[in-house]
Amino acid sequence: MKLSLENLQQVQEFTQVPDNQLQWLIDKSYVQFLDKGSFLFQRGDPIDKLFIVLEGKIEIKVQQNGNYKHVALLNINQIGGLLPFSRASSALGFGEVIEKSQVLILEKSFFKEMISNHYELTESLVHKMTSRVREFTKDNVQAEKMMSLGKLSAGLAHELNNPASAMERSAKALKEHLGNVPEKFKRVVSIRMEEQEIDSINKVLFDKLQNRPENNMKLIERNEKEDELEEWLEDHGVDNAYELTETLLDFCMDVEAMEGIYKTTGQKNFSNAIEWIENVLTTEKMVDEIDEASNRISSLVHSIKSYTHMDRAPEKIATNIHIGIKSTLVMLNHKLKKKNISLEKDFNDDLPKIKIFVSEINQVWTNLIDNAIDAMDHSGILKIKTYKEQDFLKTEIIDNGKGITEENLTNIFDPFFTTKAIGEGTGMGLEVVQRIINQHQGDITVKSKKGETIFTVCLPIT
Structure with missing residues (x-):
């Protein structure tokens, strides 16, 4: 059979999954043909594939004291195998083909991409997992726990997506920012200052970097400070003052701080020196944003591990x-x-x-x-x-x-x-x-x- 979106749209768990995510599933999967009497999996096999029955029937059974016990029957459009966030490692039973079957297979290697990029598909499979746990386990405590994890999946995806998106934005901005460094370097090397003067400016800069002050200004006060600083910079020969004020104020480098630097550099070197300072502060700010986002992700992962007691x-x-x-x-x-x-x-x-x-x-x-x-x-x-x-x-x-x-x-x-x-x-x-x-x-x-x-x-x- 030729697999199409219409086939997967018949799967009950996929009714709310967008078409582009179902198409991704089709593109990353392959179809396996199975004859009657063969096995899709046997006891002890690694659980490393998601499968969906497209045609035929597969009986799930376990062996107890030499006898086989029927557990479930998978019909057309039913899902089995590995599901997202499942910790199962090996099959406890057998999947015997009782009618000639076709099965769609998705390898475990694609799960990371699915979880990262295809939320609705992942959610539908997580919900399938929680349902399966309730159907197959005798331990209602474990079943209820997995169901709660299913409920939490949307929140976890949201919580993880926020810092991940922030990291992506900051990384792109940092790359663009660093792309302008060679041009700015030309202006830096043109600065003619005594070593003592350079050390004086570096001291101010490193103090701001190492002891970044809290910036608790209200919006109105902040706007007034930005306007004041922009006007002062323009009056002292800085052509692109409006581009610099936000970052400078983020590190509490206001008019008073600028006056101190101006006394050190003089009119000739002031503009280039301030651009260099702003460039360093911008780099620091972007790296801080990436660091904060990565720490947030690390904290979330730690909380998840603590919660599940992995x-x-x-x-x-x-x-x-x-x-x-x-x-x-x-x-x-x-x-x-x-x-x-x-x-x-x-x-x-x-x-x-x-x-x-x-x-x-x-x-x-x-x-x-x-x-x-x-x-x-x-x-x-x-x-x-x-x-x-x-x-x-x-x-x-x-x-x-x-x-x-x-x-x-x-x-x-x-x-x-x-x-x-x-x-x-x-x-x-x-x-x-x-x-x-x-x-x-x-x-x-x-x-x-x-x-x-x-x-x-x-x-x-x-």
Whole structure:
């Protein structure tokens, strides 16, 4: 069969994916033909490909005590194999072809490009992964965690895209800026100044670079300063003064600073000296922007690793609970900003470390904080408080949303109970939260009235 956009548009998960992203998937994939009785994959094979059934049927089964157990049947337009952010490494079962089939294959090597450039496609596959986890795992705690990661994918993409875009913009601007350096160098070498005078200017410049002052001027004050500086520079022979003032003021080099430099250089060398100073400051500013953006990305990656507790054994570890709460807030920051929610933290910094299953307790924070955000209107207030009470650590998550009715309060921890619209809630979140807390020999309680809901998580210190 000749593969076309129409084929992929029939895939349920791709209904909201733009055509250009589906075309990218077609261009980067290949079609594999499989005869009846053959295997798409077998137990132990590396999970390194995404596949979509175009024709035929594939049975997923596992082997237990010498017998095969049916797990699922993949029909036309169904997705399987590796999905974005999946940590699965090798197949636990078999994919047997029970009807002659054609399968679209996307290699793992293209996932980085897909995640970076094709958000809707990635999101649809992440959603597919969360659904698959719920269908195939017996551990509802893990299923709920993966579902939350699916919910967070849009926010993470947004949070990572902002500094990545900033780095790209600054890098392009820096490249363009450095392209003008040779021409500016001609004017620099024409400067005729004594070594002592050059050292004096360098001292001013290096002081600004090493001790960059805070610039907290209000917009009106800033505009007035720029106008004043531009006029002063023009009066002292600087032809392109309007191009220099913004950067000079970013480093608090105002009229007073210019007067000091002018006394050192004199009229003849002043313009070229100021252009050189502005050139150095501009380079520093652009490098700072790139550094700040890269640090933001590094911080986000650190928070994600902390949240998911990657590369750690599934055992209790003595941990400061604030680390998990802060990582969760980073993961949910996009939702907080989107609804303009104020965050008030009242953390007791003297709390002892307690032994917990880190990723599972992070799941507790995710569900409770995510629910609190959903419960509030625009510009709500989220409060998180931690404190010690006897032999327990307590964490309160408080929102000023619409509250929970008395009738619903008695049911909120029941499996499959949800007050959210279809597709917005599974009804498993709080049931899983309660189970995790019980597993830690702790307790969770809730009090609610209109305008205030308080979930209190109580965990034992020993």
